[in-house]
Amino acid sequence: MQKLQPIAVKKVKVRCMDFRENGQLDREADSDPDTIIVRTAGGNIDNIVPTLKRIVEEAKKNGERVEFDVKLHTDCGAGKYSYSVMKEGAHVEQIISDRLISRYREWTVDKKEDMWSDKNAAHHTLMLKRLFAEDIAKEVVKVHDVGVDHVESFNVPVEKREVRLIISKTKSGVSYEEINAKLGFGAYAYYLHADSIKEILPDILLAHTELNIVDIRFLSFNDKEAAEMEDWMVELRKERLAKAAVITPEKAHLFIRSERIPAE
Numbered sequence: 048m049q050k051l052q053p054i055a056v057k058k059v060k061v062r063c064m065d066f067r068e069n070g071q072l073d074r075e076a077d078s079d080p081d082t083i084i085v086r087t088a089g090g091n092i093d094n095i096v097p098t099l100k101r102i103v104e105e106a107k108k109n110g111e112r113v114e115f116d117v118k119l120h121t122d123c124g125a126g127k128y129s130y131s132v133m134k135e136g137a138h139v140e141q142i143i144s145d146r147l148i149s150r151y152r153e154w155t156v157d158k159k160e161d162m163w164s165d166k167n168a169a170h171h172t173l174m175l176k177r178l179f180a181e182d183i184a185k186e187v188v189k190v191h192d193v194g195v196d197h198v199e200s201f202n203v204p205v206e207k208r209e210v211r212l213i214i215s216k217t218k219s220g221v222s223y224e225e226i227n228a229k230l231g232f233g234a235y236a237y238y239l240h241a242d243s244i245k246e247i248l249p250d251i252l253l254a255h256t257e258l259n260i261v262d263i264r265f266l267s268f269n270d271k272e273a274a275e276m277e278d279w280m281v282e283l284r285k286e287r288l289a290k291a292a293v294i295t296p297e298k299a300h301l302f303i304r305s306e307r308i309p310a311e
C-alpha cells in the first residue's frame with residue numbers, strides 16, 4: 048500500500064505589536080523559524096485579511112495547509128482602548144472607529160453578544176470569529192486559539208524610554224532582539240507587519256494617538272522591500288488626520304539582515 052505523504056503545514060502567528068511580545072516570539076522562533084509572523088494592534092486581524100488571504104493562496108499553490116496560531120496578551124493597550132470606547136464611550140478618531148472599532152459594534156449589535164464582560168475575551172472572540180467568518184479556503188485553514196501570553200512573567204522592564212514603532216512586511220525567521228540590537232533601539236520597539244501600509248494604518252494611528260509613539264521606522268531587509276518602504280512612508284505622510292499630521296516617519300537602516308533571513 049502506498050504510504051501517504053504528510054501534508055506540509057505553513058504556520059502563521061498572529062500577535063500584538065506590543066514590545067513585551069518580542070522576546071517571547073524570539074524564543075518560539077528558535078524551534079520554528081519558518082513560521083510567518085503577523086503583528087497588529089492587539090492582534091486584531093480585521094484589517095489584515097488581504098495579507099492573510101495572500102499567505103493562504105501562496106500556501107495552497109505550494110500544496111501546504113495553513114495553521115493560524117492566535118494569541119493575545121495581558122495588559123494589552125489595544126484591548127483596553129477598545130474596551131474604553133465600547134464600554135465607557137471614550138473618544139475615538141474616525142479612522143480608528145471605522146476600521147478597528149466598527150466590527151465590535153457590528154458583532155455586539157447583530158449577534159446580540161456581550162463580548163465586553165472581559166477585556167481580553169472580547170478581543171479574542173472577535174479575532175477568532177473574523178478568521179472563521181472569512182472564507183479563506185476553509186479546507187486548508189485551521190485556527191488555534193493558543194490563549195494569552197502573561198507578559199508580566201516575561202520580566203521585560205516596564206520603564207518605557209525611547210518607545211518606537213517599527214513597520215515592515217510580514218516576516219519569518221526574524222529575531223526581534225537581534226534587530227533591536229542592530230538598530231540600537233533597546234527593548235522598547237513595537238512591531239507591525241503586513242503586506243501593505245493601508246492594512247495597518249489604523250494600527251499606526253492607534254499607536255500614535257494612544258501610546259504617543261512619534262518615532263516610527265520603516266524597516267526593509269532587501270532592495271525590493273527598501274523601495275516598497277519608500278512608498279509606505281509616502282502613504283503615511285499623506286495622512287492628515289488630527290494628531291497623525293505630526294508623524295514624521297523615518298527609514299530605519301536599510302539592508303539590515305538577520306542571520307536567519309535569507310537574502311532575496
Ligand SMILES: [Zn+2]
Pocket residue numbers: 063064065088089090120122123124125126
Ligand atoms: Zn497588545
